[in-house]
Amino acid sequence: MKRGKIWAVGGGKGGTGKSFITSSMGTALALKGSKTILIDADLGGANLHTFFGLNRPRYSLSDFFDKKVPLQEIILQSGIPNLGLITGSIGSLDSEGINHAQKQKLFRHIRTLDADHILIDLGAGTHNNTLDTFLLADNMIVVTVPEITALENMYHFIKSAYFRKMKFIFKTYNLNATIQDLWKNRASHNISSLKDLITHLKESSDHIRNIFDSEMSGFAVHIIVNQVRTPRDILVGLNLKSVCMNFMGLPVIYSGYSRQDDAVQKNINSKEPFMIFNRLSPVVKEVKTMTENILTGTNISVRKDLDDGCLSKIL
Amino acid sequence: MDVYLKYYDLLEQPPEATLEEISKNYSDLKTLYSGDSIEITALNSDFSQELQQDYLSRLDDAYEKLKLLLENKKPVLVKKTVIMDDSLSEWINSIKCFTGVALKSIRERMGVDLKDIFAATRIQPQYLEDIENEQFRSFRAEVYLRSYIVEYTRFLSLDTQKVLADYLPRYRKFHGHNADT
Ligand SMILES: Nc1ncnc2c1ncn2[C@@H]1O[C@H](COP(=O)(O)OP(=O)(O)OP(=O)(O)O)[C@@H](O)[C@H]1O
Ligand SMILES: [Mg+2]
Numbered sequence: 102m103k104r105g106k107i108w109a110v111g112g113g114k115g116g117t118g119k120s121f122i123t124s125s126m127g128t129a130l131a132l133k134g135s136k137t138i139l140i141d142a143d144l145g146g147a148n149l150h151t152f153f154g155l156n157r158p159r160y161s162l163s164d165f166f167d168k169k170v171p172l173q174e175i176i177l178q179s180g181i182p183n184l185g186l187i188t189g190s191i192g193s194l195d196s197e198g199i200n201h202a203q204k205q206k207l208f209r210h211i212r213t214l215d216a217d218h219i220l221i222d223l224g225a226g227t228h229n230n231t232l233d234t235f236l237l238a239d240n241m242i243v244v245t246v247p248e249i250t251a252l253e254n255m256y257h258f259i260k261s262a263y264f265r266k267m268k269f270i271f272k273t274y275n276l277n278a279t280i281q282d283l284w285k286n287r288a289s290h291n292i293s294s295l296k297d298l299i300t301h302l303k304e305s306s307d308h309i310r311n312i313f314d315s316e317m318s319g320f321a322v323h324i325i326v327n328q329v330r331t332p333r334d335i336l337v338g339l340n341l342k343s344v345c346m347n348f349m350g351l352p353v354i355y356s357g358y359s360r361q362d363d364a365v366q367k368n369i370n371s372k373e374p375f376m377i378f379n380r381l382s383p384v385v386k387e388v389k390t391m392t393e394n395i396l397t398g399t400n401i402s403v404r405k406d407l408d409d410g411c412l413s414k415i416l
Numbered sequence: 417m418d419v420y421l422k423y424y425d426l427l428e429q430p431p432e433a434t435l436e437e438i439s440k441n442y443s444d445l446k447t448l449y450s451g452d453s454i455e456i457t458a459l460n461s462d463f464s465q466e467l468q469q470d471y472l473s474r475l476d477d478a479y480e481k482l483k484l485l486l487e488n489k490k491p492v493l494v495k496k497t498v499i500m501d502d503s504l505s506e507w508i509n510s511i512k513c514f515t516g517v518a519l520k521s522i523r524e525r526m527g528v529d530l531k532d533i534f535a536a537t538r539i540q541p542q543y544l545e546d547i548e549n550e551q552f553r554s555f556r557a558e559v560y561l562r563s564y565i566v567e568y569t570r571f572l573s574l575d576t577q578k579v580l581a582d583y584l585p586r587y588r589k590f591h592g593h594n595a596d597t
Contacts, residue, residue, distance in 0.1 A: 247454065249458045252454060252455060253460065255458075256459060256462070293461065293464075294461065295462075296462070344448075347471065348462050348467065
């Protein structure tokens with residue numbers, strides 16, 4: 102059986118549009134003819150089903166956790182061809198409520214789902230379960246908005262994910278004490294940031310440098326800037342790319358942006374999937390563009406559009 | 417070249433970028449990292465004043481270096497020091513007319529290879545040979561021939577004006593006074 106590509110959408114801050122973007126990208130993939138499954142892993146505040154106008158889902162992840170129903174059997178019809186939905190359990194569990202064994206079992210089941218693409222919607226915050234699900238993905242995606250608080254949380258989220266992965270890897274090499282000690286005594290080593298820590302570790306031995314090269318170099322986060330209102334907001338993604346590389350030492354890909362559109366809220370309230378009922382909204386095209394870019398691992402090119410002034414006219 | 421790749425990296429441009437593109441990115445990056453944009457403010461402790469100073473000075477340096485590189489894109493002239501001893505310059509002074517044959521014998525006595533002239537001037541050796549053999553057919557317009565002779569004589573430290581005054585009339589005569597001037 103083929104193994105589908107796993108996408109995880111997180112980003113730290115609440116309300117940036119993670120669920121909206123996940124549901125819309127999933128729809129875009131399904132409309133292209135790919136077999137797609139959405140999973141609502143926001144165990145504390147599951148609401149992905151709402152984006153498809155479903156209000157009392159028949160099954161949810163609590164059937165999987167509590168009643169041991171296989172994951173494959175709790176997939177709901179989203180109402181859109183090729184698009185299945187696994188809903189979170191509303192209210193009954195919070196993300197800290199599942200234990201290590203349950204988490205491993207969920208990951209195992211996710212990996213064996215029969216689909217081309219599996220998109221996982223994560224909750225806000227940087228809880229370990231959230232980070233672990235994020236790290237499970239082939240495509241790690243963060244959704245942010247052009248606002249200082251959202252960017253602060255997003256930086257923190259990306260660094261936390263990197264740090265957690267680094268700890269996992271070092272553990273498999275029996276080096277977890279090294280990294281823990283170094284971080285505990287960081288002041289004496291003049292380490293004040295994650296970037297310093299990485300630099301210090303890489304310089305400490307060839308062995309460790311090789312571990313970074315072989316295990317961590319694939320770590321690349323896709324950034325989506327949601328709810329943009331001005332051309333300057335669109336540049337945020339470009340700037341984040343530069344900032345993350347220069348001052349966190351972490352590569353990111355600017356996959357796309359989507360503008361603020363009141364139709365989004367209207368559609369949710371009238372229980373109509375956005376991508377189907379709003380074909381004329383520019384957001385539909387923007388979502389398709391970011392989906393394509395994530396599929397191919399490319400950066401969106403905005404500089405030229407901005408220079409030509411064509412974006413300022415529409416925004 | 418490795419060091420230049422580092423400069424290109426800093427300016428976040430590929431090595432084939434034009435100076436114009438580099439300048440644009442330079443000013444964008446400078447604005448981003450010297451101001452108080454939201455992307456920078458949100459970095460908090462990951463962006464100290466020292467880090468900022470260090471980054472900006474590296475950026476300035478990289479830009480200056482690339483600007484110099486791209487403004488002087490021509491290869492550096494590696495003019496072979498021609499040994500002009502007294503007897504050689506006396507002999508050159510005694511030459512009545514700078515024909516192609518004369519130019520060739522001067523060059524050979526100086527021990528200069530056509531490849532040396534090519535390396536410095538980027539004039540194809542074929543054309544240099546044609547000048548020396550007075551293959552006037554190869555030069556469809558006088559301006560080209562003239563510019564080649566200027567470079568050729570400069571390389572050999574000859575009196576450019578005198579060579580032109582001797583050589584060009586022969587070319588014109590061949591083309592039956594029809595050549596443009
Ligand atoms: N591009 C947009 N234009 C207009 N409104 C938007 C846009 N994206 C999201 N919204 C609005 O923002 C609200 C929050 O979106 P969403 O639920 O997708 O965020 P979230 O990041 O999943 O939140 P949480 O962290 O609570 O899970 C939605 O109710 C929606 O109406
Ligand atoms: Mg959500």
